[in-house]
Every structure is written in structure tokens, then in C-alpha cells.
Amino acid sequence: MENVDLNLLTALDVLLEEASVTGAARRLGLSTSAMSRTLTRLRFVTGDPLLVRAGRHLVPTPYAMDIREHVHILTRDVQAVLRPQHRELDLKTLDRTFVLRANEGFLNVASAPLVTSILKEAPRVRLQFAPKPDKDALPLREGRIDLEIGVRGASAPEIRSRLMFRDTFIGVARIGHSLFADGDISVARYAACQHVAASRRGTFWGPVDDALEQLGYQRNVSVVVPGFPDTLEIVRHSDLITHVPRSCLAALSKETPGISDLKLFPLPVQTSEIAISAMWHPRLDADPAHRWLRDIVQSICKQVFAC
Template identity: 55%
Template sequence: MTEPDLNLLIALDVLLAEGSVAGAARRLGLSASAMSRTLSRLRTTTGDPLLVRAGRQMVLTPYAEEIRERTQNAAHEARALLRPSASVLNLPMLDRTFILRSNDGFVLAFGATLIAEVAAVAPRVCLRFAPKPEKSSTHLREGRVDLEIGVLSNMGPEIRIQTLFRDRFVGVVRKGHPLELKGEITPADYAACGHVVVSRRDGIRGPVDDALAEYGLERKISTVVPGFSAALAIAQASDLVALVPASFLISQPVIERNGAQATLWIFDLPVKTREITISQMWHPRSEVDPAHRWLRQLVLKVCRQKVADQAS
């Protein structure tokens, strides 16, 4: 019996993940014609078309959908077998790119320190921070990212989770804002101001609005922006109040002193809101990968140290 060409496994994994010949060719560094020939071989080997045309797009066949996750796991295991074992993990010689899916706030607060820590012991490692426009476990399941970082959502029972730190929201206004001059801020004082809020989706109501509602209050939302950096910039140049996670202020240059005068004033909210738990998440296929485990431990160390330094 002729053995199957196991080189086709990696191509099959990429084809099923990308769902297109062109996308798979880009990821594998092949020409479109070479990828088309590989698809033909895969069709012959599996006895299934795998990708079929639907209008202007290609879609997976039912069989391809059925084997996609098994293919991802098999390809990952094959790669893991060809890497050094845990006993011979050589960080100075480790040549690998890790993809971390996170929001901009995490990169701004922890990215520079994490990159420096990696470079000090594993100079050949590259950290790639991928955008996170929505919460989803798809990227982990498909092996497109190594770590998902953020607030836990419904990721599925198989996804591994580790708490990095606890966060909370704080208010931020420009230095000299009327709220700063009040001393103790009441819920009514806070609600009476105009607010700039961050939302990447349609909804703009959050836990702060629920807490204010218990006092019979509602804040006036004057503008909505897609990121916390934009919210701080607007707060600095206006009388609007920004609401940001405390961790986001760890590495913000706008919080630095200008002479003896701060550019922004940070205050605790006058209403109680739930703490935010920031976690790192990964697929179980990476659980025992020594390099992946090293990265997870490093992310945990950097996050907890930076948060502790901020609190002290």
C-alpha cells in the first residue's frame, strides 16, 4: 500500500483555514498555479473536492468542514514533533513568531516591556500583535493565533484560561476641569458632565450607566470613539469626561508631567462597578509546547509586575 504524502498535510491545513487557493498560496509562499496543483493532488488523495465555487467565492465542502479541526490538530502535532523537546529548549536559538490577539490598550500598556523581556533572552523570537475587533475563539481553534488576551467571553470549554490581572475603570479629565475643583465628586456631579465613551460596536451603555441608574441618573454621552487613546485626547482638549481602564494609563505619555503640572487628572468613579478580569487564553494543542509555555509565563510575569508597580 502506497503511503500518503504527508507534505500535503500542511497544505491541507492552510487551505481549509483560508478557504481559498489565493489565501493559502500567500501563507505558504507559493504561486497560485502551484497551490492549484496542490489542491488537485489533495482532491485525488482525499476523494473529495474540498473547495467548490459558490458565486464568486470558494466554500468548503461538508467533508472539508468535518475534517478541518482534525486537520489543524494533526498539523500542529506534526510541527510540535519536529521542534526541540522541553529538555533542550534553547531560548537564544529559538526562531519563532508568536501571534498575540489583543486590543490596543494591552499593547500600549505592556507591549514595550514584553518585547524587551523577549529580546533579552530570545532575540530571534518575533511577537506579532494582531487586532481584536471582536471576541471570538475561532482564531485559537484554527491555530491562527497563539494567545488571546482580554476579558473572558464564551470561548468554549476546551480553551485554557489564566487570569493575568484585575482591572477597573477610572475617570479622566483635563487638568483644571470643574470636577477636579469640586473635591469629592458625587454621582450627580459625574452624570451632569458630558462624556466621551469608547465602543467598537453599536452598544454604548455599560456598567457605569447601570450604576448611575440606581441613583435615578443618566449621563450625557457627547461623543463615541473607537479607542481609549482617542478618548484621552478628546478629554485633554475639552471638558468631556473619559472612562478608561486603569491599566491603560500605565504607559500613556499624556499622563506625564509637563514641568510640575500634569496634563490630565484621574479620579475614582463615584459609583461602584465590577472589576474587570483580564486573562490570557490558548488552545489545548499548545498546552505542553515548551516555547508556548515560556511565553505564557513571561506574559503573566510582565502583566502582574506592571500592575503592581502602578499600584505602588
């Protein structure tokens, strides 16, 4: 449909209701001459006179009588679609499924308090946690993921994001490791150890290796595993050392099995902070339920990651 002017629909609705060019002009804030020109256009578009003179008044044609109710319904529906809505969000009756994507480390720490808070406020909401094998933005674009938590990639500039917290790497080795024998941990002694690294892509190189290379060192990565919790288990039972985001340790307590076998230490090299963000597609930006979800995720992150 080319050159369709939806303003004509509103004008037709008012004209048929008022049966008066002057009355319709007053309601729409137009001059009488402008309203008269609009009626001329409507007559041309519809091929019908619509309103004809009967003495000093205008009366609708049979066609106008026939379409009057239909035009009114259409006008109301168009206005409902094109005007912004300000409906109150009723969390008690909100019936919706949200799909969240996050890595294992985040879920280990934040999933339990997040689920508890969401279901307390919105008991009919359903949550589905999806695996995060990469930073591909396609699931967000296609609507298969509602909210993603992690490090923002550079491949999808239209994706919206909000910083949740900042993370840093911390070194981990077993209690009694020779690395702790001689006081402060030097870069040379750190690089000389055997390392276990976590990488979803299975790579042996990461930010720590970049930092070491700038100082003229290279570490020996003997093992690569998919997730940071796996590195801790290997470190606990071997002489390998590792580094993990400090957030991975937030869920661990003194009562966690095996935690007393591990010792944390600051890395002897500087690495950039890790910015953990919530990401979503712009189509959900103004959605009240999605805004509530983003707010509650940020609130939980502030609680469990002390940020």
C-alpha cells in the same frame, strides 16, 4: 483500517529480533502462552507463518526477513509519537513566530518591555501583534492566534486561560473642569456631565451605565471612540469627561505630552473589577515554547501593572 492493534507491531518487532517466543515474552513481561497466542494472531493478520521451527529453534520466513527492518523502524516511530516527550527547551535556538492579540491599551503599556524580554531570552523568536476587534475565539480555535490578552468571553468553554492582572476603572477630566469645583463628586453631578466613551463595537452603553441605572441615573454619552487613548485626547481639549482602565495610565508619566492637563478621580459608582487573562487553545497547553511565552507575558504584566 479497522481493528488495528498497534501492540501487535511491538510484539512482531520483538519476536523477529529474538526469534524466540520465550525470549519475546520475557522482554515484554508476558507469559509464554500469551506470547504464543500473539504470534498466532500475527500469523493470521499477515497471512505468513513468520517464524517456523528448525530443530529446537525458530527461524524467520523470507517474508519476515523482508519486513524485519521496516517493522523495527515503524515501532520506533510509533513509540516516539505516542510517548510524552521531555525535550529541553533551548531558547537561544528557538526559531518560531508567535501571534499575540491584544487591545491598543495593553500594547501601549506592555508591548515594549514584552518584546525586550522575549528577544533577550530567545533572539530568533518573531512576534506578530494582531488587532483585537472583538472577543471571537475562532482565531484561537483555528490556530491563527497563539495567545490572546483581554477579558475572557463565554462563547468558547474549551479555551484555556490564566489570570494576568485585575483592572479597575478610573475617572478622567481636564484640569480646571467644573466637576472639581465643589469638593466630592456626587453621582448626580457626574451623570450630568457630557461623556466620551470607548467601545470597539461602537456602543453607547457600558458597565458604568449599568451602575448608574441601578441608582436611578443616566449619563449623557456624547462621543464614542474605538479606544481609550482617544478618549484621553478628547478630554484634554474639551469639557467632556471619561473613564478608562487604570492599566491604560500605566505607560503615562509626568513627561507624557498632555498628561499634566488631566486629573484623575475615583468614580462615584461601583463597577466590577476587570479580570485580564491570557487565553490559548488546549492544543498548545503542553507545548514547552508556548508555556515559556505564557510565563514571560505574566511576568511582564506583574512588572508594568504592579499586580
